[in-house]
Amino acid sequence: xxxGNMNLTLKIWRQKNTKAKGGLVDYKLSDISPxxxxxxxxxVLNEELISKGDEPVVFDHDCREGICGACxxxxxxxxxxxxxxITTCQLHMRSFKDGDTIVVEPWxxxxxxxxxxxxxxxxxxxxxxxAGGFISVNTGNAQDANNLPIPKxxxxxxxxxxxxxxxxxxxxxxxxxxxxxxxxxxxxxLAQLPQGQPERYRRVQTMVAxxxxxxxxxxxxxxxxxxxxxxxxxLENIARMNRDYLSAKFVSEEDI
Amino acid sequence: MAELNANIPEGELTDKWTKxxxxxxxxxxxxxxSIEIIVVGSGLAGASAAxxxxxxxxxxxxxxxxDSPRRAHSIAAQGGINxxxxxxxxxxxxxxxFYDTIKGGDYRAREANVHRLAEVSANIIDQxxxxxxxxxREYGGLLDNRSFGGTQVQRTFYxxxxxxxxLLLGAYSALERQVGMGKVEMFTRHEMLEVVVVDGxxxxxxxxxxxxxxxxxxxxxxxxxxxxxxxxxxxxxxxAMGSNVTAAWKAHKKGAFFGNPCYTQIHPTCIPVSGDHxxxxxxxxxxxRNDGRIWVPKKKDDQRKASEIPEDERDYYLERRYPAFGNLxxxxxxSRAAKERCDAGYGVGKSKLAVYLDFxxxxxxxxRIEASVQNIHNPDKETCMRLGREVIKEKYGNLFDMYAQIxxxxxxxxxMRIYPAxxxxxxxxxxxxxxxxxxxxxxxxxxxxxxDHGANRLGASALMQGLADGYFVIxxxxxxxxxxxxxxxxxxxxxxxxxxxxxxxxxxxDKFFAIKGTKTVDHFHKKLGKIMWEKCGMARNAKxxxxxxAEIQQLRKDFWSDVRVPGEANEFNPELEKAGRVADFIELxxxxxxxxxxxxESCGGHFREEYQTEEGEAMRDDENYAYVAAxxxxxxxxxxxxxxxxxxxxxxxxxxxxx
Numbered sequence: 001x002x003x004g005n006m007n008l009t010l011k012i013w014r015q016k017n018t019k020a021k022g023g024l025v026d027y028k029l030s031d032i033s034p035x036x037x038x039x040x041x042x043x044v045l046n047e048e049l050i051s052k053g054d055e056p057v058v059f060d061h062d063c064r065e066g067i068c069g070a071c072x073x074x075x076x077x078x079x080x081x082x083x084x085x086i087t088t089c090q091l092h093m094r095s096f097k098d099g100d101t102i103v104v105e106p107w108x109x110x111x112x113x114x115x116x117x118x119x120x121x122x123x124x125x126x127x128x129x130x131a132g133g134f135i136s137v138n139t140g141n142a143q144d145a146n147n148l149p150i151p152k153x154x155x156x157x158x159x160x161x162x163x164x165x166x167x168x169x170x171x172x173x174x175x176x177x178x179x180x181x182x183x184x185x186x187x188x189x190l191a192q193l194p195q196g197q198p199e200r201y202r203r204v205q206t207m208v209a210x211x212x213x214x215x216x217x218x219x220x221x222x223x224x225x226x227x228x229x230x231x232x233x234x235l236e237n238i239a240r241m242n243r244d245y246l247s248a249k250f251v252s253e254e255d256i
Numbered sequence: 257m258a259e260l261n262a263n264i265p266e267g268e269l270t271d272k273w274t275k276x277x278x279x280x281x282x283x284x285x286x287x288x289x290s291i292e293i294i295v296v297g298s299g300l301a302g303a304s305a306a307x308x309x310x311x312x313x314x315x316x317x318x319x320x321x322x323d324s325p326r327r328a329h330s331i332a333a334q335g336g337i338n339x340x341x342x343x344x345x346x347x348x349x350x351x352x353x354f355y356d357t358i359k360g361g362d363y364r365a366r367e368a369n370v371h372r373l374a375e376v377s378a379n380i381i382d383q384x385x386x387x388x389x390x391x392x393r394e395y396g397g398l399l400d401n402r403s404f405g406g407t408q409v410q411r412t413f414y415x416x417x418x419x420x421x422x423l424l425l426g427a428y429s430a431l432e433r434q435v436g437m438g439k440v441e442m443f444t445r446h447e448m449l450e451v452v453v454v455d456g457x458x459x460x461x462x463x464x465x466x467x468x469x470x471x472x473x474x475x476x477x478x479x480x481x482x483x484x485x486x487x488x489x490x491x492x493x494x495x496a497m498g499s500n501v502t503a504a505w506k507a508h509k510k511g512a513f514f515g516n517p518c519y520t521q522i523h524p525t526c527i528p529v530s531g532d533h534x535x536x537x538x539x540x541x542x543x544x545r546n547d548g549r550i551w552v553p554k555k556k557d558d559q560r561k562a563s564e565i566p567e568d569e570r571d572y573y574l575e576r577r578y579p580a581f582g583n584l585x586x587x588x589x590x591s592r593a594a595k596e597r598c599d600a601g602y603g604v605g606k607s608k609l610a611v612y613l614d615f616x617x618x619x620x621x622x623x624r625i626e627a628s629v630q631n632i633h634n635p636d637k638e639t640c641m642r643l644g645r646e647v648i649k650e651k652y653g654n655l656f657d658m659y660a661q662i663x664x665x666x667x668x669x670x671x672m673r674i675y676p677a678x679x680x681x682x683x684x685x686x687x688x689x690x691x692x693x694x695x696x697x698x699x700x701x702x703x704x705x706x707x708d709h710g711a712n713r714l715g716a717s718a719l720m721q722g723l724a725d726g727y728f729v730i731x732x733x734x735x736x737x738x739x740x741x742x743x744x745x746x747x748x749x750x751x752x753x754x755x756x757x758x759x760x761x762x763x764x765x766d767k768f769f770a771i772k773g774t775k776t777v778d779h780f781h782k783k784l785g786k787i788m789w790e791k792c793g794m795a796r797n798a799k800x801x802x803x804x805x806a807e808i809q810q811l812r813k814d815f816w817s818d819v820r821v822p823g824e825a826n827e828f829n830p831e832l833e834k835a836g837r838v839a840d841f842i843e844l845x846x847x848x849x850x851x852x853x854x855x856x857e858s859c860g861g862h863f864r865e866e867y868q869t870e871e872g873e874a875m876r877d878d879e880n881y882a883y884v885a886a887x888x889x890x891x892x893x894x895x896x897x898x899x900x901x902x903x904x905x906x907x908x909x910x911x912x913x914x915x
Contacts, residue, residue, distance in 0.1 A: 017827070017828075033531055033533055035530045035531055035533075036531070036533045037535070037662075039535070040533045040534070040535050043533070043535055043778070044533065047776055047778060049822075050776045050820060050822050050831065051774075051776065051820075053822075054822070055822055055823055056822060056830075056831060058828060058830055060323060061497060062322060062327055062329070062496040062497055062498050063327075063329065063331065063332045063496040063497075064496070064497060064535060064536045064538075065332060065536075065538045065539075065658060066658060066661075067331050067332050067418065067420075067421055068322075068327040068329070068331050068332065068496060069324075069326070069327060069331075070322065070323065070327050085657070086661055090658070090661045090662070092661065092662070092664070094664060115467060115828060116827075116828045119323075119828070121323070122323060122324065123323070123324065123444065125324065126324050126325070126326070126432060126435075126442070126444075129326075129428070129429065129432045130432040130433065130435045130436035131436060132436075133429055133432065134387070134388075134429035134430060134432060134433040135386070135387050135388045135429070136433065137383075137386045137387055137430075138308075138311045139304070139307070139308040139311060139383060139430070139727045139728070139731070140379075140383070140727075140728075142379070142382040142383045142385070142386035143382065143386070144382055145341075145381045145382045145384075145385040145386075145391075145399055146341075146343060146398045146399055148385065149393075149396065149397025149398055150393060150397050151393075151397050152393045152394065152395050152397065155390055155391075155392075155393040155397075156390075156393075158388075158390040159390035159392075159415060159416065159422070162389075162390050162415075162422060162425065163418065163421075165331075165421075166324065166326055166327075189388065189390065190388050193388050193390070195385070195386060195387070195388045196388055
């Protein structure tokens with residue numbers, strides 16, 4: 001069914017469920033086209049496995065255009081593979097060579113338990129957002145949007161932080177499995193906007209508390225998260241969050 | 257069966273919604289706490305509805321098949337969201353947005369719904385900004401707008417090329433806030449497999465826990481389906497891989513009519529197919545047409561590179577055919593024009609199934625403006641191009657990057673190659689003005705319903721409709737129903753209707769495993785997609801549709817006798833999920849062809865080759881087809897047509913012209 005000319009060896013992490021012991025299994029694939037996306041290469045593999053009566057490899061994916069944040073493969077030791085600034089679904093086979101061996105593993109972190117094969121449970125991220133990653137405004141009767149001018153530079157900076165897709169590559173690549181880049185992106189987005197001020201110090205405290213409760217590690221400033229983030233979320237956000245977290249300690253209880 | 261009553265309020269068009277809202281029965285706060293609402297789907301419509309209803313005090317259960325509500329496919333919407341704010345002072349108004357939408361939909365949408373949509377559009381922007389959604393701004397700190405197709409004003413709000421992401425994360429934040437407060441119970445990795453109807457009213461759902469395979473019963477006083485569109489019936493579309501029709505289709509089989517299934521939107525600017533391995537298509541936002549120019553060579557089968565073709569040998573065919581709207585004609589018109597050029601042999605690229613989308617002229621124009629801003633006088637062309645590129649990058653950077661990733665070409669240097677692809681479905685569950693389906697207590701919001709876009713949706717209107725339905729419409733209209741349900745006690749989950757619905761869901765799963773066939777689910781999905789694209793795609797005719805119906809019926813037989821579903825029922829099994837979805841797509845595909853065959857006219861996205869003007873434009877038949885086709889499901893996969901006549905009292909129905 002494929003039309004290309006690449007032959008590959010895949011070493012893929014297979015694990016029946018959270019409790020089962022997993023391991024790398026070898027698969028050979030031939031006639032892969034360099035125009036295929038990495039996940040389309042997995043589609044080919046799965047079609048072959050099903051036809052042979054084997055179980056297909058389970059992996060998370062949905063939009064396949066780099067925005068939903070579902071795909072999450074650790075490829076040759078790097079989240080989302082060898083290229084920078086993209087997700088696994090945007091990776092194409094032209095980034096590999098004929099004859100390559102490719103090792104594919106799931107995200108590994110205490111807070112992201114493996115569900116099956118390459119799929120992990122990232123619900124910890126949702127719980128961190130639920131702990132404070134919002135502005136408490138009910139629907140209805142908001143003031144006219146242009147009553148609140150926001151300097152463009154500030155709005156752009158908030159937008160850059162808001163571009164996070166919640167994929168978890170930052171956690172996967174961090175030697176401490178820290179979620180600081182993810183958490184700080186939301187904290188920093190809202191802290192830079194006037195709408196976010198009333199809950200600014202409360203937010204940073206509740207979100208950090210939840211982050212710790214989920215079992216994410218601490219930040220030791222290696223910068224791996226920033227280097228591997230498919231959306232280029234900056235380390236500056238962590239600095240901003242740390243500043244706010246520290247400031248919160250000096251803000252009186254009534255202001256939090 | 258239920259009578260098709262759209263329940264449009266009496267009175268002047270401009271007063272209908274205001275009057276209804278103030279006379280709508282209310283539910284008092286204490287009673288709200290004992291009323292349970294089930295929301296299926298967590299995209300813009302689902303998340304906004306779930307959050308808002310919980311804020312009001314209802315007990316909400318929200319379901320999504322993804323691992324997080326933040327991954328619903330609304331996240332991928334790129335270009336923007338319309339609102340009649342008239343911030344640009346260019347003559348916009350509620351009426352004009354209403355008018356553009358009705359006209360853009362080729363006079364096949366309900367006036368009252370569309371007017372309400374235009375009325376609440378401005379509130380959506382206010383709400384989102386209050387939530388901290390970082391929409392694009394100008395240097396003065398005020399919100400920026402861009403142009404979109406089918407309109408001559410600038411009313412589209414945006415956040416670079418990821419507006420859907422930002423709006424969805426706003427709604428997701430609001431939803432998670434309610435989850436954190438315990439007012440919404442969130443069920444991720446759950447898929448709805450049945451609607452439970454008790455004594456004629458929707459009272460719950462059967463959902464499969466995708467991780468354990470367990471079938472769960474969930475009861476509620478009302479059920480909201482916010483489950484998106486069914487573009488994946490074509491296999492290749494710009495939809496996410498998991499986008500499906502299953503929830504809507506199960507509801508359809510339980511008595512909810514399906515409205516205008518044949519109205520499909522083929523988006524003109526997508527990255528062309530590159531090979532058989534292709535699993536999905538990627539859109540390049542319509543906003544690019546605002547700053548780009550579409551062209552093909554004037555010479556057939558021109559082998560030269562785009563850069564080597566001089567200006568006077570290029571055919572800017574949209575500007576030529578539609579001087580008034582040019583590159584900003586609506587999507588259906590632009591798609592057909594691209595197909596026409598390619599079919600006539602003027603296509604570009606390897607496959608010859610592509611046209612150019614070129615940014616050179618506007619890059620230079622933007623650069624010239626930026627040079628003035630930066631006090632550079634008499635800038636040379638190179639400086640203009642350099643500065644202009646930065647402006648373009650700020651506006652569309654992520655889209656240009658996406659294009660480069662997929663094609664391996666640099667769109668800043670070379671024009672993009674684009675071709676139409678399935679993108680959105682205007683059809684969906686039939687709903688009345690209150691967004692209720694023909695099953696009492698069962699509602700449908702967002703792309704899942706048929707309501708506001710007629711036969712063709714204008715760009716930047718999907719986000720508007722999803723959020724309008726969830727934030728501003730359903731919170732009011734559901735009160736009318738629930739105020740009569742106060743005496744209804746919590747629904748017992750051992751009711752025979754639950755038992756039966758669960759057995760039916762289990763029966764289908766067991767059947768899949770019993771087949772032990774030889775072909776994968778994708779094999780059948782691709783076959784279905786091919787039939788649909790060739791015979792029920794951008795252009796349709798009676799002969800092709802008749803053939804397609806027979807082919808799909810055969811495909812359904814083959815599927816149910818030869819599909820292979822690996823693994824087991826009681827585990828995380830994505831192939832099993834896909835099998836269920838494709839089974840429903842096959843039935844839906846047949847209905848789409850039946851609907852397309854029934855509609856002997858061309859309108860919007862539905863183009864019947866037999867019905868066109870001499871110039872190749874869509875030719876409507878208002879005398880015989882100014883109705884919504886609402887199909888009722890009958891035993892044995894048969895469908896019965898019901899008609900809702902469309903009355904145009906405020907707009908003069910005319911031949912749509914963008915010339």
